[in-house]
Amino acid sequence: MRVGIIVPQGWTGEYDGWEPTRAWARTVAVAHEAEVLGFDSIWLFDHVQTEPEPTDEITFEAFVGLSALAAETARVRLGHLVLCAGYRNPALVAKMIATLDVVSGGRAELGIGAGWKRDEYTAYGWGFPPIGERMAALEDALEIATRMLGPDRATYVGPTARVEDAINVPRGLQHPRVPILVGGNGPNRTWRLAARYADELNLDWLSPREVAEARPVIDSRCDEVGRSPRTLRLSVNIGRPQSEPEGQPRVDLLRAYADAGADRVMTLVRACASDEGALERFADDCVRAGCELEA
DSSP: OEEEEEOOOSTTSTTTTOOHHHHHHHHHHHHHHHHHHTOSEEEEOOOSSOSSSOOSSOOOOHHHHHHHHHHHOSSSEEEESOEETTTSOHHHHHHHHHHHHHHTTSOEEEEEEOOOOHHHHHHTTOOOOOHHHHHHHHHHHHHHHHHHTSSSOEEEEOSSOEEEEEOOSSOOSSSSOOOEEEEOOOTTHHHHHHHHHOSEEEEESOOHHHHHHHHHHHHHHHHHTTOOGGGSEEEEEOOOGGGSOTTHHHHHHHHHHHHTTOSEEEEOOGGGGTOTTHHHHHHHHHHHTTOBOOO
16 A cells, blocks of 8 residues: 655644744645655645634645656655545636646646536635536536547537637647546545546545445445456545554554555644654554555
8 A cells, every 4th residue: 555645735734823934834845755655645635724723823824735746856745635626617626636747757637527616616716516516517627628638639618618620739748648636535426437537536634444345335436436446545544543553553454445446545743843753653553554665
């Protein structure tokens, strides 16, 4: 099982009271450390205001942030966990992720989901469409992304978005295209969309037991579209492992995710914003759990 690190960006309050220049320098330092320690990937949340309540504190924007981190790193893969389909024009997102893939030397992954944070939608003028409309926007975004990242010009008309003879050059460096990760826990629409469009399904904060219980349903979604379930990778945002005691309890937790069938886990080690040893201790626990870290 591989492990990705969600680098600090302020969304969960880890930079409350910090000066922005100092906070960004720490974000870069954590990204460097994640690469040196052998983690598979680095990620940013796609949020613009703090949680659980919006406060007047730092939250760095995800696309600009990840682009900057691409220039600061050389090996780790780069993704958003996950982009909100309703926050940006989907054709422009495909253009941006293709450019990021070139800038990063072929390390980008397109992580995308339906979105859920009402206060952000409202504050930034997006409204807050009902879940059916947000899911329709996700489906349109995935349809457009697969066409824009494919070999031809893209034309598509959907209920929430459209493209007409759209050119996307360069399309990125990876073949056959930039990998697509769909994020969400919905067994009906989200998992079906992942089966149709994605290379990876990312589950959010489910326990190892819940992941194991979800696996047969996810497999059935692949069967519905004539796809081998083995071709859809499964990853989990495991929340905050610092809520578990370090050492054996965390080792056991990581092993349980691997046993449940996770191909990759991603997590924010929130303490690493201010504790310079926190990420290395997490890496040690990952090694003890048998996770795949680059030598």
